[in-house]
Amino acid sequence: MKVRVRFAPSPTGFLHIGGARTALFNWLYARHTGGTFILRIEDTDAARNTQEAVDVILNGLRWLGLDWDEGPISGDVTGPSKGDRGPYFQSQRSENYQRRVEALLSHGLAYEHEGAVKFKMQREPVVIPDLVVGNVTRELTDREKMDPDFVIVRSDGQPVFHLVNVIDDLEMGITHVIRGEDHLTNSAKHIALFRAFGVEPPKYAHIPLILNPEGTKMSKRDKGASLMTYVEEGYAPEAVVNYLCLLGWSPKGNREKVPIQEVIELFDLPQILRHNARFDLNKLHWLNGEYIREMTADRFHELAVHALARIGIDTNRFPLDYVKAALDTCKPKVKLFAEVRTFADFYFKDEIDYATEATAQDFAPEAKPRLQQLRDALAGLEKFDADTLNATFKALAARAGWSIGLLVHPARLICTGRAVGPSLYHLMAVLGKERVLQRFDRALSRMG
């Protein structure tokens, strides 16, 4: 039987990082088995269902590179979709639900109560076979002992989650339900519902939750709960995906950075860890740096230009070669695209501000004669490449008997306004002789 799995988010206006991982694990399992990955939008709660909210999910999955074989193509509920088991929006599937509810009613498996329809839940414990956790026997809670039945259609006629989720999984031929562990106890209800419809339930795989650094369930309010955070902070999608793979699953062999193709080959449900994992931003940060370092220059440029545009720096105002050369000096240094700002902004400003902490030392009065000599040495250069600059600094320092740091540190501050940045000689070469001399002159005049 061909594997059919689905990711079934509710359009809440953002894509939760835990939801993203659930989608990833479903996608991985589909790709590993050669099965089908389905995207279904659970928009039964009309109040918070907007096209924009659906687009957030679609765009988030696309950003991560999780392509679906069946499901909507756009956030338009009546728009086109892929696959022959649609519609893929629950709001478009009401007839199915009505038909199924009537069947339950006529078989005496559900009944009306105060305008709502309730499902006659079995009174015995339910065994949930789970590929990750093993067999779980769900006893009834105190509440359920009083009344185990649950509402499947609200008094306003709207079907509830448990009902529609099961009906859609049934009609879409879902073979494996891979979802968060927070659904584990729900599965008892779902299994009973499947049986009431006369079919065997799909296989279940409840994956552990992602906890925040405090150790509780990552909620909307937690920093980093929304996938959008990572898009905006300048993480590379492949790094985020790789990191998510490492939460609750391991490629073994003391490896951290694993190409997605290899993950697809190695991934399987029984090897998913059983315990929750805390989200560790530090490790994602490190991993992102790893991906940046091995990224092609073109991809780095693309992502870096976006990052700069977000903070109002329009690199289009500069020659393409200049922009590329500038960004090349940043690539080996940054771990995050958000950091490109402090590494590259001076390339794109006419007047730079000096970081105040550094000026006291580097722009001290006794430094001025040294910097004047350096300025003159630079002015006399015909070639202005990194090697020449390196040699010039060294020669001047040696001749005058200065530590090279006495030239290097102020020069960096003069050229970039900061104490930290790309390789000094390389960044000066990129800025070019004219800009460098301008910045020297401005700094020297400031020093009185």
Added chain:
RNA sequence: GACCCUAUCGUCUAGCGGUUAGGACACCGCCCUUUCACGGCGGCGGCACGGGUUCGAUUCCCGUUAGGGUCGCCA
């Protein structure tokens, strides 16, 4: 409160009866070096506790504790 899941360094993990308990992130030193980053070397740091089973338990069983989740006419 009831029900369910879980338990190896601070964090993510390897381990599947006998190991000096391995790796990664973070942190701390040293080296490299024009800052930072990278890289190299080294360090810190862990099997929650108590009973069993066994010649032998991190590993299997039970309990305790702790953490998490679920108990909606939300999804």
